Amino acid sequence: MKKLRRTMLFVPANNPNMIMNAPVFKPDCIIFDLEDAISLKEKDSARDLLVEALKTFEYCNCEIFARVNPLYTPFGKDDVRELVKAGLRNVRLPMSETDEDIKNLDVLLTEIEKDLGIDRGTVKILGAIETAKGVINAEKIAVASSRMLGISFGAEDFTRTIGSERSREGEELFVARCKIVLAAAAAGIDAIDTVYADIEDEEGFEREAQSARKLGFAGKSVIHPRQIGVVHSIFTPSKEEVYRALRVISAIQEAEAKGLGVIALDGKMIDGPIVDKAERIVTLAKGAGLL
Amino acid sequence: MEITTIGRAGTLESNDVMITVDFTKDDGLIIEIESIVAAQFEEQIRAAIHEVLEDMRISKGHIQVVDKGALDFAIKARLKTAIKRAEGGNQS
Numbered sequence: 001m002k003k004l005r006r007t008m009l010f011v012p013a014n015n016p017n018m019i020m021n022a023p024v025f026k027p028d029c030i031i032f033d034l035e036d037a038i039s040l041k042e043k044d045s046a047r048d049l050l051v052e053a054l055k056t057f058e059y060c061n062c063e064i065f066a067r068v069n070p071l072y073t074p075f076g077k078d079d080v081r082e083l084v085k086a087g088l089r090n091v092r093l094p095m096s097e098t099d100e101d102i103k104n105l106d107v108l109l110t111e112i113e114k115d116l117g118i119d120r121g122t123v124k125i126l127g128a129i130e131t132a133k134g135v136i137n138a139e140k141i142a143v144a145s146s147r148m149l150g151i152s153f154g155a156e157d158f159t160r161t162i163g164s165e166r167s168r169e170g171e172e173l174f175v176a177r178c179k180i181v182l183a184a185a186a187a188g189i190d191a192i193d194t195v196y197a198d199i200e201d202e203e204g205f206e207r208e209a210q211s212a213r214k215l216g217f218a219g220k221s222v223i224h225p226r227q228i229g230v231v232h233s234i235f236t237p238s239k240e241e242v243y244r245a246l247r248v249i250s251a252i253q254e255a256e257a258k259g260l261g262v263i264a265l266d267g268k269m270i271d272g273p274i275v276d277k278a279e280r281i282v283t284l285a286k287g288a289g290l291l
Numbered sequence: 292m293e294i295t296t297i298g299r300a301g302t303l304e305s306n307d308v309m310i311t312v313d314f315t316k317d318d319g320l321i322i323e324i325e326s327i328v329a330a331q332f333e334e335q336i337r338a339a340i341h342e343v344l345e346d347m348r349i350s351k352g353h354i355q356v357v358d359k360g361a362l363d364f365a366i367k368a369r370l371k372t373a374i375k376r377a378e379g380g381n382q383s
Contacts, residue, residue: 015304015307016304016306016307016361016362016364016365017304017305017306017307020306020362044372044375044376045300045301045368045369045372048300048368048369048371048372048375049364049365049368049369049372051368052364052365052367052368052371053364053368055364056362056363056364057364
């Protein structure tokens, strides 16, 4: 079954308390952060702590990612080596600007997998697009490796690179968000929306999460546990949507059994795209435990 | 491994531990443990410390542990970082 990635909770990797307790808040994914949340002088201790945590804990109900440092920094390659050796299977690569950035990580992962004797392609990549150049290259980034499971958007760095400021309305992000969703959809992978940094602005956060779902994102990165419930409620189909989807699927199965083609349900035509959308809603509902 | 400096890692936050390793002294292995849960877990903390020391083949030095309720994974990680910092001459 397709994994739900409605929420990706950022957790600083130098905090034992948060490393232990993050699953309690039931995000779909946890991103242990070795990059922006960690000062230069603590890069070593955060990596060591995360390595020991990965060797110790079973995060059964959460998909675990690590945001490593970019590979061009003195820390990036060792982050990947040490963490994969400790059991990490999903790498979030920050500042993905070109397909070459992804391919470089792919090559490194292939070397590590060979050294460790694990199957090639075991470790997956989530490319974080955070610059104007990255947005322009989103289509290439999304298909740069068979390891790609998604691309995510980082708005704070993005607005810096276009010489803008992040606004509550988010107009400055609109084109980039659309381009990332389209690139991900064309590649058949997930698009994950940016964080909303003002944790006190619940109304603004909810509006941005609703906008993300409408645009086609699979989920949203979050920085505080209390943002998780809001995103899950927005990205989980309503009972009415699930009921309608089940009726569509039932109707089309019945029609197929009778050898019929296009059919109608409640006076509306049911064709391929409608069935595809219904199946997606059922998949989401199953993933969320509604069915 | 021959290390001749001091290294420190960790914090005094809840569920963390601060560990200082001092390899400037040459009078054997001395481990001092100060913990809010010493009565219940001092032996377990000591065992975690010894496990790391054996892995890293270290048999002498002064190791000071100030524990704020850290689990084994944090104790091992902080000790490894402290040792590596001492090895690198970084007294962070």
